[in-house]
Amino acid sequence: MDERDLEQRLAGIRHLGLDLDGTIYRDGVVFEFTKTFLARLDKLGIGYTYITNNSSQSTADYCVKLKRIGLPTPASQVLTSGRVTIDWLAANYPDARALNVLGTRSLRDEFREAGYSIVEKSEHGDPDVVVVAFDTEISYSRLCTTAYWIAKGRPYVATHPDLVCPTDLETVLVDCGALCACLESVTGRRPDEVPGKPNPCMLDPILARHDIEPSQLAIVGDRLYTDMEMASRTGALGVLVLTGEATREEAQKSPLPDLIVENIDSLGDMLSKAKRSS
Numbered sequence: 001m002d003e004r005d006l007e008q009r010l011a012g013i014r015h016l017g018l019d020l021d022g023t024i025y026r027d028g029v030v031f032e033f034t035k036t037f038l039a040r041l042d043k044l045g046i047g048y049t050y051i052t053n054n055s056s057q058s059t060a061d062y063c064v065k066l067k068r069i070g071l072p073t074p075a076s077q078v079l080t081s082g083r084v085t086i087d088w089l090a091a092n093y094p095d096a097r098a099l100n101v102l103g104t105r106s107l108r109d110e111f112r113e114a115g116y117s118i119v120e121k122s123e124h125g126d127p128d129v130v131v132v133a134f135d136t137e138i139s140y141s142r143l144c145t146t147a148y149w150i151a152k153g154r155p156y157v158a159t160h161p162d163l164v165c166p167t168d169l170e171t172v173l174v175d176c177g178a179l180c181a182c183l184e185s186v187t188g189r190r191p192d193e194v195p196g197k198p199n200p201c202m203l204d205p206i207l208a209r210h211d212i213e214p215s216q217l218a219i220v221g222d223r224l225y226t227d228m229e230m231a232s233r234t235g236a237l238g239v240l241v242l243t244g245e246a247t248r249e250e251a252q253k254s255p256l257p258d259l260i261v262e263n264i265d266s267l268g269d270m271l272s273k274a275k276r277s278s
C-alpha cells in the first residue's frame with residue numbers, strides 16, 4: 001500500500017481491535033504511552049475493543065484486571081476467545097444446553113452465566129458440545145473425561161489455537177492448542193472449530209455491535225500469525241506493533257501487516273494526521 005492509500009485507509013478507520021499483551025501492556029505493565037493513546041482515540045471519535053485469545057480468564061476477570069492496572073473498561077469493550085466461543089455456539093448450536101468445558105472455574109462460570117449447564121462427569125449424561133480452553137487449573141480426571149467425550153464423537157470446539165502463552169517467567173505455559181494436540185493424540189480428533197484469533201469470526205461481534213465494515217476496522221497487535229493473519233483474512237487493516245513478539249526483521253519478511261509501527265503511540269500520530277487531512 002502506498003503512502004496515499006494508507007492515509008486514506010487510516011482516515012476511514014472507525015474502530016480498533018486492540019490486542020492486549022505486547023500491544024497495550026507487557027506482562028501486565030502498561031506502556032507509558034497507552035493512556036495518552038486511548039485518550040487520543042476518544043478525541044478522534046475512534047472506538048476500540050480489546051481482543052485476547054487468552055481464555056483462562058473470563059470477561060469479568062479481564063475487567064477487574066484492566067481496572068487494577070489503571071485502564072477501567074466496560075465488559076462490552078473486552079472480547080476474549082472464551083466469549084467469542086459462547087457467541088459461536090449460540091449461532092451454530094442453538095439447541096445446545098449442556099457443555100463439557102475443559103477450562104478454568106471462571107470460564108466455566110461465564111458459560112453458566114450465558115445459560116449453559118456444565119457436565120463434569122460421564123454419569124451425568126453426554127454434553128451437547130465439548131469446549132477446550134486454556135485451562136490453567138487442569139486436573140487429570142477432567143482431562144480424561146473430556147478426552148472420553150471427544151473420542152465418543154461429541155461436537156468439539158477449542159477456544160483458540162495458541163500452543164504456548166508468552167511469559168518471561170522460567171516456565172512454559174502450556175496453552176489451549178497444546179491441550180488439543182494432547183487430546184488429538186489419544187482420540188485422533190482435532191477440534192471441529194476454533195473461534196479465536198486468527199479465525200475471522202472473532203471479529204463478527206465487533207462488526208455487528210458497531211455496524212461497521214471490515215475496511216473501517218484496524219487490528220492492532222504484536223503477533224503475525226494471529227493478529228495480522230486475522231486482519232488479512234477479514235480485510236481489516238493490519239497494524240503490527242513492535243512492542244511484543246514480532247521483531248522488525250520478521251515483520252518486514254511477512255506479507256501480512258499493512259502497516260508496521262514501533263508502538264501504538266506512533267499509530268496515534270498517524271491516525272491524527274490522517275483524520276486531520278481527510
Ligand SMILES: [Mg+2]
Nearest residue numbers: 019021022222
Ligand atoms: Mg499479543
